[in-house]
Structure formats: structure tokens, C-alpha cells
Amino acid sequence: MDYNNLLNKIKEYRKKAEKFNPEKPEQIEEFRILFLGRKGILNELFSEFKKISPEGKKETGRLLNELKLYVSKKIERLKNEKEELKTDHKTYTDLTLPSSHIKLGSRHPISIVRNEIIEIFSRLGFYVSEGPEIEDDWHVFSALNFPEEHPARDMQDTFFLEQNPDILLRTHTSSVQVRVMETEKPPLRTISPGRVFRSEAISARSHCIFHQVEGLYIDKNVSFSDLKQTLIYFAREMFGKDTEIRLRPSFFPFTEPSGELDISCNCRGKGCNLCKYTGWLEILGCGMVDPNVLSSCGIDNEIFTGFAFGMGIERIALLKYNIKDIRLYFENDIRFIKQFTSAY
Ligand code: PHE
Numbered sequence: 086m087d088y089n090n091l092l093n094k095i096k097e098y099r100k101k102a103e104k105f106n107p108e109k110p111e112q113i114e115e116f117r118i119l120f121l122g123r124k125g126i127l128n129e130l131f132s133e134f135k136k137i138s139p140e141g142k143k144e145t146g147r148l149l150n151e152l153k154l155y156v157s158k159k160i161e162r163l164k165n166e167k168e169e170l171k172t173d174h175k176t177y178t179d180l181t182l183p184s185s186h187i188k189l190g191s192r193h194p195i196s197i198v199r200n201e202i203i204e205i206f207s208r209l210g211f212y213v214s215e216g217p218e219i220e221d222d223w224h225v226f227s228a229l230n231f232p233e234e235h236p237a238r239d240m241q242d243t244f245f246l247e248q249n250p251d252i253l254l255r256t257h258t259s260s261v262q263v264r265v266m267e268t269e270k271p272p273l274r275t276i277s278p279g280r281v282f283r284s285e286a287i288s289a290r291s292h293c294i295f296h297q298v299e300g301l302y303i304d305k306n307v308s309f310s311d312l313k314q315t316l317i318y319f320a321r322e323m324f325g326k327d328t329e330i331r332l333r334p335s336f337f338p339f340t341e342p343s344g345e346l347d348i349s350c351n352c353r354g355k356g357c358n359l360c361k362y363t364g365w366l367e368i369l370g371c372g373m374v375d376p377n378v379l380s381s382c383g384i385d386n387e388i389f390t391g392f393a394f395g396m397g398i399e400r401i402a403l404l405k406y407n408i409k410d411i412r413l414y415f416e417n418d419i420r421f422i423k424q425f426t427s428a429y
Contacts (some may be wrong), residue, residue, distance in 0.1 A: 088141030091133055093150045098126055102156050113163045120156045127153050148260050160340060166301025167427035191426055195296055195414055198402040199278050200429035203259035205322045209315060211276045211300065218280055222251050224260040228267075228381045229339035244282055254282035259339060262374075264395055265301060266382035271389050272304040278398070289410040296398035301374070303384065305392030309342070312392035316371065320348045323401065331365055340393055348404075359404070366404055369396035 102120065107113050120126050130149055137145065192200075203213055205420065216224070226238055236242060237256060246252040261277035276297040285291045302311070318326045329349040337343045347365035350357060354364025371394035376386035399411055406425070408414075413421050 088137045088145065091130070091137055091141070091145050092135075092148070095130060095145060095152055098130070099148070099152050099155070099340070102152065102159065104181055105159070107163060110167045113160060113167065115304075116163075117160050127156070127367065160179060191423055192412075192429070193422055194402045194406060194408070194425045195398050197425055197427040197429050198398050198405065199296065199298065201323065201427070202319075202396075202398070202401070203276065203278065204429060206276045206300065208322075209274075209318065210264045210380055211274050211284075211302075214261060214265050214275045214277050216255075216258070216264045216277065218282070220253060220255040220260050222253065225253060225255050225257070228263040228378065229259055230375050230377045230381070231338045234291045235338065239406045241284055244286055255279075256283050257281050258297040259393070259395060259396060261299055262301045262339075263378075263382055266303065268284060271384060271391075273391070274302050274304075286410065289412065292399070292411050292415065293410075294306055294415070297395050300371075300394045301391065302393075303374065303379070303389050305389060307373075307392060309392070311392070312371060312373070315392075316346055316369075316394065320346070320368070324348055324405070332371075335370060335372075337370055338373055339375050340370075341375045341379045343372035345370050346394070359407070367402070368401060369394050371395070 098120075105116055107116065118125060123126075126266050127149075130152075134142070134149055141260055163368035207213075222238070226235065226286075231237060243256045258277045258279045258281060261279065265275055265277070266271060279297065280294060281297050284293055285293050287293060300315075302315070313330075316332075317330050320330050327349075330346040331347040331349075333347065335343045335345040342426040345367055346369045348366050350366050352360060352364070354360070354362065356362045360366050371392065374391040374393050379386040379389060379391070399414055402408060402414075403411065
């Protein structure tokens with residue numbers, strides 16, 4: 086075969102390859118065998134190519150290689166399109182079908198309880214304020230009347246920064262009290278939910294990370310009975326209208342007098358492993374803000390008085406939902422979290 090003949094043949098096959106437009110997926114494979122098979126068009130053309138005179142080789146060689154490349158690429162593209170066709174939603178979407186069901190998630194019990202606490206106190210006019218988790222000694226201890234040698238300042242009790250022991254992870258949300266008193270003028274009525282940290286060995290009853298909600302009320306003539314009434318209201322809203330409260334004397338450096346609040350257990354002392362037959366469950370620490378704290382924060386303690394309280398969210402959730410192990414809160418096991426549904 087002479088050079089011109091071969092050239093025409095190549096051009097003809099090129100046109101044929103370009104025109105190929107399969108109607109059925111099987112035709113792609115037939116097309117591949119036709120062109121690229123062992124006895125296919127390209128092998129035939131290449132063997133003819135060997136026979137032609139050297140002058141014609143340059144152009145025919147180029148066209149032949151181009152044809153081979155074109156065919157291979159076209160097959161590849163067609164095969165990909167075929168795959169897409171299989172999964173192409175357009176082909177399968179039936180717009181008249183009902184939409185697929187999206188499962189609703191649920192909130193973490195800590196979020197549910199935190200939101201509920203915020204909701205209850207907002208009804209009493211408390212607004213939410215927040216502070217940093219990485220704090221300094223002043224806001225966590227000094228401004229709150231902690232003496233220099235207080236054990237809470239010990240390295241074992243909390244997480245300090247090695248390079249700068251003035252910086253630490255807050256051990257309670259009482260630091261936010263200080264920030265609010267330093268920056269805002271009384272009357273103040275605020276709650277501060279947030280995460281706190283203590284260097285604790287992790288067990289069923291304690292964790293190195295947990296959550297608190299702090300409350301602070303500063304105004305003229307705020308008295309201990311205001312504190313008590315606020316706490317009764319909270320306990321009954323949170324745990325039910327028949328809940329009784331009990332205040333036990335306690336000590337915190339930043340409140341005077343200080344107390345701890347217990348709520349009545351549902352077993353009423355008949356016996357359960359939650360209250361250990363005492364009939365009471367401890368839920369928070371509280372007290373009248375120490376006059377020293379007020380003056381440290383720039384508030385005139387001759388004019389203003391106030392109360393503060395702080396509760397652990399994990400503990401409230403534990404009592405509300407009868408959760409046995411505090412570690413469950415942090416494991417993120419969906420089977421645990423899924424059990425909680427709430428409007429909050
Ligand atoms: N900050 C205290 C604690 O973490 C709780 C508390 C807050 C006590 C406010 C009194 C007043 O234990």
C-alpha cells in the first residue's frame with residue numbers, strides 16, 4: 086500500500102472514531118475491540134505503516150499516533166460517563182416521592198440542664214455573662230479573698246502555666262463575678278455558665294473538667310432572705326414544686342456567711358443510693374458576697390450588698406436524670422446522648 090492510500094485510510098477511520106456515539110453501554114467495548122483489539126484497525130494500520138517508504142512515515146506516523154490517542158481517550162471518557170450514569174441521581178430522582186427522613190439529633194444533657202438553669206434565672210431578671218477559661222490569679226483567687234497560703238492555689242489543685250504561674254485554668258466560675266463587678270455598675274443580677282478545671286483524678290464522681298453556673302446579685306439592701314427565696318424558686322422550678330431546701334453553714338473565702346444548699350430527695354429519706362438514706366442532696370455553694378470582695382472589685386461596700394451562688398451542672402444533671410457515672414458526659418457515646426430529649 087502506498088503512502089497516500091494509508092493517509093486516506095487513517096483520515097477515514099479518524100472520522101469514524103469521531104462519529105462513534107454509543108446508544109448502549111456494550112457498544113463501547115465493541116468499539117474498543119474494533120480499534121484497539123489484537124486484530125483491530127490500529128494494529129492493521131501500524132503494520133501497513135511499516136511497509137511504506139521512509140518519506141511518508143513522518144506524517145502518517147503522527148496521524149496514526151494521534152488516532153490511537155484519540156480512540157483511547159474517547160473510550161476512557163465514555164466509560165466514565167457510563168459509571169456516572171449508573172449513579173447519576175438525575176436519572177433516578179422521582180420528584181413525586183416523599184423526601185427522605187432526616188433524623189433529629191439531641192442536645193447533650195449538660196447543654197439541656199445549662200439552658201434550663203439560664204431559663205429559670207432569666208425569669209428572675211438574671212442576664213448571662215461569660216469570662217475566659219484561661220484566667221489569672223487575681224480573678225480566680227486574689228480578688229476573691231483567697232489567702233496567700235490557701236490550698237486551692239496549690240499546683241496540685243489546679244492547672245498552672247509552668248512559664249508563668251500567674252496564668253491558670255479557672256477552677257470555678259466565681260472569676261466571672263469579679264470581671265462583672267470590675268466592669269459594670271450595680272445593680273447587678275447575672276449568671277455565668279461555663280467550663281472549669283481542677284487537677285482531679287478522673288473517677289465516677291469527679292473529673293478534671295466540669296461545668297458550673299455562677300449567680301451574682303448586687304444591689305442596695307440585698308439580704309440573706311433574698312438569697313434563700315431565689316434558691317427556693319430555682320430548686321422548685323428545676324426539680325418540682327414539692328421540693329424542699331435546706332441550707333447548711335459552710336465556708337468560702339469570698340462569701341460571709343456561706344452556706345451549702347441541699348434539696349429534698351424524692352425518696353424523702355426512706356432510702357436510696359442517691360441520698361444515702363439522708364433524704365437530702367447537696368446541689369450548690371452560696372453566701373453573701375464578702376465586703377472585702379466588693380471593695381477589691383471597686384464596689385462601695387457601705388452602700389451595696391449582694392449574694393452569690395455556684396452550682397455544678399454535671400451534679401444537677403446527675404440528680405435530674407439519675408446518671409451514675411460522671412465520665413459518661415465526656416465519652417460522647419451517641420447511645421448515651423440520644424436518651425435525652427428536652428425543650429431546652
Ligand atoms: N465557687 C464555689 C465553688 O466552686 C461555689 C460558690 C460560688 C460558693 C459562689 C459561694 C458563692 O465551690
